[in-house]
Amino acid sequence: MQNKEGLRSIMFVGTGSDVGKSVITAGFCRIFRQDGYTPAPFKAQNMSLNSYATPEGLEIGRAQAVQAEACGIPCHTDMNPVLLKPTTDKSAQLVLHGKPTGNFSAAEYFLSGSREALFTEVKQAYRRLAARHSPVVMEGAGSISELNLKHLDITNMRMAMEAGAATYLIADIDRGGVFGSCYGTMALLTADERDCIKGIIINKFRGDARLFEEGRTMLEKICRVPVIGVVPFFRDIFIEEEDAIGRQQKSKGFLTGKVNIAVVLLHRLSNFTDFHYLEQDHRVNLYYSHEPREIEKADIIILPGSKNTIEDLSALYDGGVVAAIHRAHASRKTIIGICGGYQMMGLQINDPEQVESKTGAIAGLGLLPVSTTMQANKTTRQRKFRFRNGTDICEGYEIHMGETNALEKECPLNRFVDDHNGGHNGRLADGYFLNERCWGTYLHGILDNPAVVDALLAPYTSLPGKAKDHRQFKEEQYDKLAALLRQHLDIQSIYQTLQS
Template sequence: MEMQYKLRPVMFVGTSSDVGKSVITAGFCRIFKQDGYAPAPFKAQNMSLNSYATPEGLEIGRAQAVQAEAAGIPCHTDMNPVLLKPTTDKTSQVILNGKFIGNQTAKEYFMSGDRAALFEEVKLAYGRLASRYHPIVMEGAGSISELNLKARDITNMRMAIAAGAATYLITDIDRGGIFASLYGTMQLLQPEEKACIKGIIINKFRGDAALFQEGKKIIEELCGVPVVGILPYFRDIHIEEEDAVALQQKRRNAVSGKVNIAVVLLGRMSNFTDFDRLDKDPRVNLYYTHTEDGLSGADIIILPGSKNTIEDLIELKNNGLAAAILDAHQSGKTVIGICGGYQMMGEMIADPLKVESSKGEIAGLGILPVTTTLLAEKTTRVCEFTYRGYPELCRGYEIHMGETRMSNNNEVSSAATAIFADGHADGYFVSEKCWGSYLHGILDNPVVINDIVAPYTDEKVDTKDYSSFREEQYDKLADLLRANLDIDLVYQHLKL
């Protein structure tokens, strides 16, 4: 389709969290790109432990980076001006326009006034983005009917009205109760909010959607807007999930005949998308666990990133997993640490500024001869590097608040896991069965995957370039949306 007319922004909101907003937003980014437009994603405020580094070395939610990839453009902080990263059950790091501006409790953040100043920042970011791209493909957060928070909302219908977005309400039929959730959501909207809603998308339908035609008609009569389509529940299209709810489906167990890789399920685990590429390797059975039995069946144990490394390490020591990880290491199993997990594998983590915890410092697992000092300044950057001297150029990104040195206070270089083009060293490498790295995305690179599974299998696979694989998935997702949604009707709603 040739680009023929200017489009107004489109927004996808939900009856609740985890209904599929992020994935559908990514799908529409790809559809508009395919149809000759120049789309860009936008989510005013994101609460997530999955984040990503922009080319400028700033931080945004990982979901918006994925959506930007689907749109075929570099990610930018204007796509996600406010990011909240929970550090405890009550406190979050606040990232504004890609930069850490401090920690706030939920009460301080959500209950202080109408957040007019923050909303102005969000609208400025939106305006900058809309001057460069169109249509803007917007995503809401959680439910749009949280009445106790609506006056302070900067993410959902307040933003839809400010942008003049044609808005679609998504619900998850797999959960059940969609008649009540859709009707209730619509009834709780103010007239100016309801006027934004152009249609409903029913997501995650199992079986023959033709059997739901009566239900579709009832929903349209109750809600006063069309159901623009019913999307099937799918497992054969692989798009990164934003919500940690997705991890619940990945708590599998060890199996015979595969290289079993256990990711330690931390309380404040961050960037679990680090393991998506590994999960696609046919040689591998990857699962998440927080039990000693779960670790005992693994060939490879990975300590992932954490938003609160010290508190998560204390929990590992208290629940017996720290001892189980040490036992696995001593018995010759592979133990790898990424970012916060790398810090945990060292001898000591010091937090003199109380960035993460009131503890001040804590002994690490002692697997690697390094010590970490947590700092107020955050390191955020996209990197190209070589792994262990292999010639292949690898890609990843850093997001951490800490500096790690050898325990004798020398720079970690002679035993580095990765070397950047400028000679800068990252991580500490003991052997192919024991290393740590700050690099998120290091396990997206085939040379690294092949190296860690080599001790456990002689099987060779065609490790297709992961970026090509991801491109295929966005196209498959766009095909699925086109086949099951009334895309022509959406275009009619978007005509200015």
């Protein structure tokens, strides 16, 4: 399959998970856009709790939405036709072309006869995308050398060969073992798969890259493909990651002189990118924790989204976190909830159809006079709104499977401005506002809006907010990433491969 403008697709695969595939893919999306092409990202199958709503109100992996943003185009389900959202350690919700199709155990998903049907859907999505964009910038998943899963592959080398993509292997040198991981990966490929690999990218190198010159030559000799560059480990470029919270965020604690914000570290925490912009605010020290003492010490406690709200809330009760949040609330600390966290803040969560959990109901924290009922239908929609009746038009998105209703007088946090015909399910508003120190919302991305962040921090600091808005900040990061890759990779050789 060739793109209509004659530029081959390009694919980035890995020696393992978390080697930097998503970020490097985003960087190349921006490079191709800067160079006058019309790129689009593609990941056949994504397993992630970090998702996003397309303009059509469908759901894809957040990483592909980020990559589409780097391309300067709206995201679309063809960019991520299959999304798996883990609900427990052994099961996941399958989202196909943006719509949930049910929950499946790992055995049901990987051992069923539906894999070929899924691969057909994946190929059709790729073809539609390749007809509209050039080049398609593809991303693999995990390691490409998992021998026990290769016959079930719909997203790595099988997809690379189907697309005729020039494929580049990414290895993380920071975790060690780069020679073994690269050589072992190449050795376990078939001859046809090895023919797809056009080069190796060494990622996350610390120190002077000249010290790796001999290693680079040795790696090229044993793997029989060129090393097209060594990308340094960086801390000054902020790209939303796919599905991981960095160790540094987990380990950070209370810091004097800052507004301390604790995000409750849930087992099934979803959409952690809700806090990406907040982490960059110079007034803030944000950390993730499930330790009651660390959580209670914070000025602001955020209950984030969850893919299994009832089970995560049960764990918070068992771990003493709920008691710590009640003590913090009594001390006039700020408590807010987003999506599943909003549901947790209410009086009751009911799941009569066992949409997320076999537990039929659980008592909430009782901080807000609302009650939630889980439903099989999922709400996925981008939103524009006014926060607390302010004048600024803010942006966010909904991804949830529950409906929350006020048990007393309705006191919405947000008023929608993007739909004057009753909104989704007839709703014109969102969330519940008890006071400036206690509120909840269904809107992911709400903390990407300066007006919301300034209001959240107002009780704790008089320092002015950031001048740049979130969109401008992200555009600068994509450009910085592209510049870094241009500096350290042989971009000309990549173009020669794509034009051959």
